[in-house]
Amino acid sequence: EIVLTQSPATLSLSPGERATLSCRASQSVRNYLAWYQQKPGQAPRLLIYDASYRATGIPARFSGSGSGTDFTLTISSLEPEDFAVYYCQQRSNWPLTFGGGTKVEIK
Amino acid sequence: EVQVLESGGGLVQPGGSLRLSCAASGFTFSNYAMSWVRQAPGKGLEWVSSITTDGISTYYADSVKGRFTFSRDKSKNTLYLQMSSLRADDTAIYFCAKGGGGGPFDDWGQGTLVTVSS
Numbered sequence: 142e143i144v145l146t147q148s149p150a151t152l153s154l155s156p157g158e159r160a161t162l163s164c165r166a167s168q169s170v171r172n173y174l175a176w177y178q179q180k181p182g183q184a185p186r187l188l189i190y191d192a193s194y195r196a197t198g199i200p201a202r203f204s205g206s207g208s209g210t211d212f213t214l215t216i217s218s219l220e221p222e223d224f225a226v227y228y229c230q231q232r233s234n235w236p237l238t239f240g241g242g243t244k245v246e247i248k
Numbered sequence: 249e250v251q252v253l254e255s256g257g258g259l260v261q262p263g264g265s266l267r268l269s270c271a272a273s274g275f276t277f278s279n280y281a282m283s284w285v286r287q288a289p290g291k292g293l294e295w296v297s298s299i300t301t302d303g304i305s306t307y308y309a310d311s312v313k314g315r316f317t318f319s320r321d322k323s324k325n326t327l328y329l330q331m332s333s334l335r336a337d338d339t340a341i342y343f344c345a346k347g348g349g350g351g352p353f354d355d356w357g358q359g360t361l362v363t364v365s366s
Contacts, residue, residue, distance in 0.1 A: 175352040177293075184343055184356035185285075185293065196354060228293055232349055235307050237283075237295040 143167055145229050145240035153248040160216040162243045164229035169209045173233040176205055176214045179242075180225045188227075189214060219245070250274040250355045254344045257360030264334050268360060270327040270344035275355075277325040278302075283348030284318065284329050286340035287359075294340075297329065298348035307349065312338075334364045 144167040154160055164174065172192040177185040187196040189205035192212060202217040216223055224247050229240040256268040270282070284296040297318040298307045306318045317330040327344060341361050345353035 177353070179293075184358055185353070186356070187352055187354045190352040190354070196352075230293070230295075230353070232352065235349070236309050237298065237307075237348060239285075239293040239295065242292045 142236055143170060143231055143234055143238050145231060145238055147227075147229060147240035147243045149243060150241070151244045151246060153246050154219055155248045156219050156221055158219050160214075160219055160223070160245055162214040162216075162227055162245075164207075164212040164214070164240050166210045166212075166231060170231040170233035172208045173231055174205075174207065174212045175230045175232070176203075177228045177230065178223075178225050179228065185228065216245075250346065252344050252346060252355055252357035254342065254357045254360040257342065257362045259363045259365065260334055261366050262335060262364055264364070265330070265332040266334065266362060268329040268331065268342055268344075268362070270329075270357060272325045272327070272344075272346070275346065277320075278322050280346050281348045281350055282320065282327050283345045283353060285343045285345055285353065285356075286338075286362075287343070288337070288340045291340075295348075296342070299327065300349075331362070334362075336364050338362060339364045 146165045148163045176189040179185040193205045251273045253271045283298040303320045315333045320327045341359040343359045344357040346355040347353045
């Protein structure tokens with residue numbers, strides 16, 4: 142099973158600041174890495190797929206990069222609605238796995 | 249508009265069974281793999297199972313293998329997750345999601361809560 146490790150667990154930032162979230166895989170997932178955003182009481186929402194492609198309707202302030210084992214989700218300038226939990230997920234191998242999540246909270 | 253709507257959750261005793269349904273609309277159902285993902289209270293996301301477009305192949309997390317069965321009915325655009333031998337650690341919100349394996353989970357339902365307790 143591929144283990145995805147997200148860091149940090151919590152990121153405390155102010156609106157307008159840049160957020161950098163990391164996801165590290167225990168073995169290569171090629172570029173089959175997605176990022177999701179989840180707000181309290183809501184279903185997750187796909188942000189980025191295949192490491193760097195924004196999903197439909199996702200603002201340009203969200204970007205993804207990386208390949209192999211190291212990936213990054215960057216939010217260039219945090220908006221109030223961006224404070225949420227973010228998960229990475231790989232689809233390179235079965236079983237599909239998620240990272241433990243990074244909570245982006247208001248400082 | 250893509251819609252995915254889960255139903256069938258509820259309270260069940262340990263060792264009991266439950267069947268979840270997921271009604272899909274707004275896309276060509278037969279063209280997409282589908283999946284279930286769960287989230288225990290206050291915890292992260294856990295992939296549970298995926299089914300291929302034709303329903304022939306299914307994949308399961310080790311934690312549910314042998315206890316859960318995932319199927320799809322193309323005539324009704326509906327998916328089913330038959331859960332048996334339920335345990336307390338199966339307590340979670342169960343989300344139905346479009347995609348899995350061949351693509352990301354690009355659309356999600358709002359989830360249905362399953363509580364396993366005596």
